[in-house]
Amino acid sequence: MGDVEEQPLDKRKARLSFGRAAQHYDEAAVLQHEIGRRMLERLDFVRHQPGVILDIGCGTGVATEALMKRYPKAQVFALDFAMPMLARTRKRGRWLRRPRCLCADLDHLPLADQSVDLVFANAALQWSTRPAQAFADISRVLKPGGLLMFSSFGPDTLKELRAAWSEVDGRPHVHNFIDMHDYGDTLMAAGLADPVMDVERMTLTYTDAMRLMREVKIIGAGNADVSRSRGLLSRQRLVEVCAAYEQFRDADGRLPLTYEVVHGHAWGAVQRKVDGETRVSVDVLRAGR
Template sequence: MVPNARPDAGDGAALRLDRRLLRRACGRAARQYEAGAVLQKAVLAHCLERLDLVRLTPQVIVDLGSGPGLAGRALRKRYRGARVFSVDFALDMVRHAQRRRGWWKRRDGICADAQALPLADASVDLVFSNLCLYLCEAPGAVLREAWRVLRPGGLFMFTSLGPDTLGELRAAWQGVDAYPHVMEFVDMHDVGDALGRAGFENPVLDVERFCLTYPDLDGLLADLRRGGVPNLTAARRRGLTGRRDWAALRAAYENRRVDGRLPATAEVVHAHAWKPLASTPPRTDDARPLLFHPPRTSR
C-alpha cells in the first residue's frame, strides 16, 4: 500500500495543469530563468544545429513559448533581416525579453496563448518552439495553430519533453505518497501522429536524452523552480510536505547517486514538419487529442 494515498488518486484529475499557477510561476521566473535554464540552452543549441540541415530563408519567424528571449536572440542573429515575434503567455516573460533587447529596438513581443495566436493565416515562414508544448493543455490545438499561421512551404520546428523525463524524481516520490509531483509528458509517436492530423507533411522526429547531475536534491528542485516549471498539476499536494516525507524522498533519491552526483534525466523530443505547398485545412471534426501518458482528462 502506498503511504498517504489520496482518495481520488485514479480519477485523472492529477494530470490537468493549473494554468493560473503556470502563468504566475513563469512570471516569477522571468528574471532568474536563464540562471536555471541549463537544459533549455543545451536543447536550443542542438535545435540551431538542426536548422543548418534545412533549406529555409524565413522573413517572418515566431518564437513560440519564448520565455525571456533566448531563442529569439539566436534566431535574429542567424536570420539577419527577418522579423522575429516572441510569443509567450506570461506577460513578465515578454517584458523581460523586450528589456533585454533594449527600449530602442522594435517591439516584437506578443503576450498570447500558443493555442490561439493573434496572427493572420499564412503569415509566417518559421514557427520555432523550444520546450513549450508540454506546458500546453491542448497540444493538438498548438499544432493546428502553427499550421494555420504558416505560409505554404513553411516549417514548424519544436522540442518537447517525453515520458521518461524526471523519471528518477517521479519514482522517488512514489514511495512517499500518491500525489502527482511530476508532470506527465507526451510520447514521440503520439506527437508524430498529431502532426499528420494537423495537416503537416514529412515529419521528422527523434529523441535525445540529457542527464543533468546535482550535488543534492535541493539543487535539482531549485533548478525546476528557477525554470518556471515546478509541479503544476491541478491535483498536486496543497499542504506543506512534512519532515518525514522530505526525509523519505531524500533517502529514495540517494539510492540513485552515481559518482557523488544525483542524476535527473530529460527525454527531449525533437520534431520538425512542413506545411504543404498545396494544402487544405485539416478537418476539425477529425481532430483527435494528443494523448499524454497516462492520458490527461479534459476540464
C-alpha cells in the first residue's frame, strides 16, 4: 500500500497547453480559483506561521498573492513548469515584495532539504507522473513540523466527458485521476505525519458540450495521456461526442461537468531521540490540540 502507480502523462504536452492557456486562464479557471479560496480558508484553523512558503503549480499566481497577504513576513516561492504562467505570477505583490518564481517540475523540486514551512499545492499534483516520488520530495523539503496542504482531483472528475467519449472511440480522452484513499496511503509512505483527507463534489454547468470542452482546453486541462491520438479531431468526431453528451442534460436544460475535489493535509515529521533511539513524531501546531 502507499505507492501510487506512475501516471502516463506527456509533460511536454501539458506544459505547452498551460503555457498557451496563461493569457486567458483566469477567465475560465473559476473552479480552480474557488478551490484555492477554500484551501486558504482552511488555513484559518491552523496555528502555523510559516517563514518560507512554496506554492506548487502556482499558475497565474492568484493563490500566491493571497498567501503573501496572509503571511506578510514570509518568503514566498512560486513554482510552475509553464513559463508564461510564471510571467504573470511575477507581477503579483508589490514592488518591494514579489514572489520568487521557479520554473521547475513538481516531480523534481529544486529546493534544499528541510527548507520550507508550508507547501501549498492547489489542483496541481494530478499532473505528477510519479506521485509517490512527488510526495516523498515534498516530505524532503518540509521542515520538521511544516505543513503540506493540497487539493487534487479524484476518479469521478469529468466523468460525464469520459462517458461521452467512450461511446465514440476507445482512446483515452480524460485524465486518469487518483483516489482519495490512495493519496492518503501515499502521504504516509512518504513519511508525512497525521494525514487528513476529505473529498467534495463540485459541478459546473454549460449550455452546450462544445463550449464545455473549449473551456476545459482553455484552462490547459486537455488530454495529456501518452497514448492519446496525436492527430486533430475531425468535426464529425466532435459532433458525435457532443451528441453523446446530451444524455446528461438536466431538467434545467444544462449540461453538467463533475469535479471530485480531493483535499489533504499532513505534517513534516519531527525526529527526536528518546533513550538513544530515534523516534518520529509531529509538533502539535493545530488549534485545539
